[in-house]
Amino acid sequence: MSKYTNLASFIIQEVGGAENIVSITHCMTRLRIKLKDNNKVNKEQLESNNEIISTQEAEGKLQVIIGTHVGDVYEEIIRQTGNHDLEEEEVEEKGSLINRFAATITKIVVPTLGVLGACGIIAGLNSVLLATGVITQDSGTYLLLNAMGNACLTFFPVILGYTSAVAFGMNPFTGMILGAILIFPGIADSMNDGQPLFSIFAQTPFEMAVHKTFFNIPIVFPAMGYTSTLIPIMLVNLAAAKLEKFLNKIMPAVTRQFMVPFITILIAGVLGVLLIGPLSMILQNGLQAILTWLISVSEILAFAIITLIYQPLVIFGLHWPLITLGLMEFAAGGSSLIIAAIFPASFTHMASCLAVFLKTRSTKMKNIALPAFLSACFCIIEPSIYGVTLPVKKRFAYCMAGGLVGGSILILAHSPMYSVSMGVTGFMSFISPVTGDFMGLVWCVIACIAAMAVTFSLTWFTYRPGEDGRNEDDVLTVADKANQSEIIASPMKGKVQALSSMKDVAFSKEGMGKGVCILPEEGKIVSPFDGTIEVLYPTGHAIGLKSNQGAQLLIHVGMDTYKLKEGLFKKHKEQGMKIKKGETLISFDMSTLQKMEYCLETAVILSNSNQYLDVIQTNNSQVNYLDELMTTIDLKQVDKG
Known part of the structure; x- marks a missing residue:
């Protein structure tokens, strides 16, 4: 039983029962419930519950204010009512198409970053042991550490099958199965066995060979399979979520447990392999072609743009699509220059926070700068951005300048990352897992030192007490101000x-x-x-x-x-x-x-x-x-x- 089972049941009862709920969603602190009949709501009873802060009506919806654990209560209500509907107008309120896309990417990718980073560290450790001769490629130690280090990306569609299913409000186990279908052992080799029957989009960047058919419908399956990919399973589950919601509405309750997953997996699985997968390949090939073209025109210019826009994108929460593009690059070739180019960014914020911490006499500012410095060590730069650098815009510009310098060094040295791990734990990711070459690590250290030196010196020598226009003792993070x-x-x-x-x-x-x-x-x-x-x-x-x-x-x-x-x-x-x-x-x-x-x-x-x-x-x-x-x-x- 969930911690919030009783509260969810209480809310359902006092809003007139599950049958009175048209749809339900939530924001950061409150449930937003659209009801068939608002007169059935017992507000006095709701507000008498000490787990409910308050209630109010806005825009035709009942808002039940609970607190930051509202997401857990929402999930429990969904479980009890089976109501997964989200209102169209609620989605529209979230902003532009780009903002909604960025928010969706964030929901899906962010929960995986912990295991991505952990596996990246293990992969880096394995590379160090291999490069120093402590282990060999045919040793059991190497094989086991290699499996640990690459498990996350190898089975990434299964992991994203879960997170995207949660994000889209569908059965997460169905989502995992759909991800597993895309990377089923041997499916890529089998689908591409023998001579091609024909090719589509021949002699273009989008050319794809057809080796097999499904009831005479061409199957386009990438030679490397969908291992490590992101976009296909996201799109498959987006379609599957809509299908599952439709089936939950029309299927008799007694048959839903088996029939809804059966129909969803069958239809979405076929649709995913025949249509969504190839479309995602076209999208991926198109993005790769644009990146390749931009790099061919001017590699320095291309990656200079990437390093410059990354930190401002973090402010608006739009950086995940860029990271996604880097992960796609990594999945295609086993390494990523895009992620390498943005790697020094967190170190610039470390430098800025350190400079401010050493310069300021304000206890409050020190209390902001030190935790921000520690967070930046692990590539969590939001505390630095909102608490130290962005309030004094020139500091943020110095971080961008430092990031440009560091990223440019790595690009000029052509030092990609071979696994996904950021912050101080990411240095080992610059060691080649195949050759054990250390030069990437050397260039990474040089790049990060240069980035930090630029940012630290600019922040240090231009620092002025109260330069944000207020007494430093009054400086609060933007997050604090928001709250x-x-x-x-x-x-x-x-x-x-x-x-x-x-x-x-x-x-x-x-x-x-x-x-x-x-x-x-x-x-x-x-x-x-x-x-x-x-x-x-x-x-x-x-x-x-x-x-x-x-x-x-x-x-x-x-x-x-x-x-x-x-x-x-x-x-x-x-x-x-x-x-x-x-x-x-x-x-x-x-x-x-x-x-x-x-x-x-x-x-x-x-x-x-x-x-x-x-x-x-x-x-x-x-x-x-x-x-x-x-x-x-x-x-x-x-x-x-």
């Missing part, structure tokens, strides 16, 4: 404690919302943001504020202070008034209250915290007026990401 709704400043000076430590259980149990407890050191409350006074209690012991960005803050001084007569708390503003950050709102005589033996624990609570994905409290144990106290993580902002 951050508002910073709530401290309205008081004093010691910070967890809300759970308060004696007043109304606050300590977070029944009023999330927040912190402050033990005041001065008798004054100032406005933590620009906004409005929503509520001001007559005694002045408590005040409710609303910021211009929507945060609702309750500041409650002391325990049982509601019993006090008016006058002990001086009100400097009135209810309904507009306020500016830093303005004094309330003042009080701490010594008098302490003599009266009142506990002055002050609750600073975000009363609408249930509208946010999270509320992050300061780690500081002491705050002054207007120090950063809390940061809201806004569901709407996350959703836009």
Whole structure:
């Protein structure tokens, strides 16, 4: 049973049952459900569940806001309802055809990168052992390590059969079988056995020989088979997913378990070999022809363009098609210059982060630069891009310049990669697994050092404190900004404690919302943001504020202070008034209250915290007026990401 089985069942029940669901999809934090009858929804029941943050209606759909684990809940609902439909308009909302294609490639390829990299490291290790004479090609050690290092790419269509099936919302085991059909042992040799019957697209880059037929329909099967390929299984499963969804709608429930996979595999398998496979070969040959032509015109220009556009593409999430092209090149020839050309990119970000880390005096900036540096070591450059380089655009340009230098060195030296592995673990991938030649590794080291030297020196010598136009202490990653709704400043000076430590259980149990407890050191409350006074209690012991960005803050001084007569708390503003950050709102005589033996624990609570994905409290144990106290993580902002 899934961790979210009960929650999924609860949601299905409270939206009117599975029969009331027309279709369902999800974004980063919320389910989007199109219903036949919205009147059947029990919103009160939904929102009473502590695993559901909130509900709302938008664009004719019910949105159930859950959090970042929404994908798991979605999958469980799909499992229970069998509803795999995605609405056409939902797909359209995701942007242009290019953006949707990039997003699909990302969904399918990204889950495989871990095993791709792992196998690449093993293949590189095997090459090192072979080159140094520790093992020989006929040894059992070499054979076993070779199998480990090449298993992923050899059976890549099966792996992608699973990930693409998940991406397209179909049975992943059906997807794996369709991938296995394309690489069935001996099928390539058998399909290309004997003299060709005829050729199609003769004397063109798209020429393909026909050796066999399927009920007199020509079969075009690549001589090397579909091992290591990406595009064919993606297209096969795209068609299979649509067929499977159609069959699930029309087939009786009692026959679906066997008949739907049977028909899907039969039709999609035949369609894949007879039509989709050859079309993907045409596409692949066309892309290869364009790349070959561009390289023939100017290899330096071609790869200079590749190295320059790679890092900007990462920003928009469009780099996976480029990596896919590199993997296609690798599959065709056993090595890739495209992936080699972009290999130094992560090292430029390491250099930029290191330079900023050493230069800056800001603790916060150091805390951003160091983790970004470590991530870049393993070719995860997004933290660097969004936290260190892109906020100061010239730094990003320096990384591009360094990447161009490093990539150009590898291209001029014609040093391809022989397996797929990036970052510091990828150096061994430049050693030829056939000859054991080390020169590729040597050139790779030279290229990465040069790339890092260019980026580091440019970043170091042009660095200026606060050059992004703000105090470095205020620098946040773009990812943080995407998630951050508002910073709530401290309205008081004093010691910070967890809300759970308060004696007043109304606050300590977070029944009023999330927040912190402050033990005041001065008798004054100032406005933590620009906004409005929503509520001001007559005694002045408590005040409710609303910021211009929507945060609702309750500041409650002391325990049982509601019993006090008016006058002990001086009100400097009135209810309904507009306020500016830093303005004094309330003042009080701490010594008098302490003599009266009142506990002055002050609750600073975000009363609408249930509208946010999270509320992050300061780690500081002491705050002054207007120090950063809390940061809201806004569901709407996350959703836009």
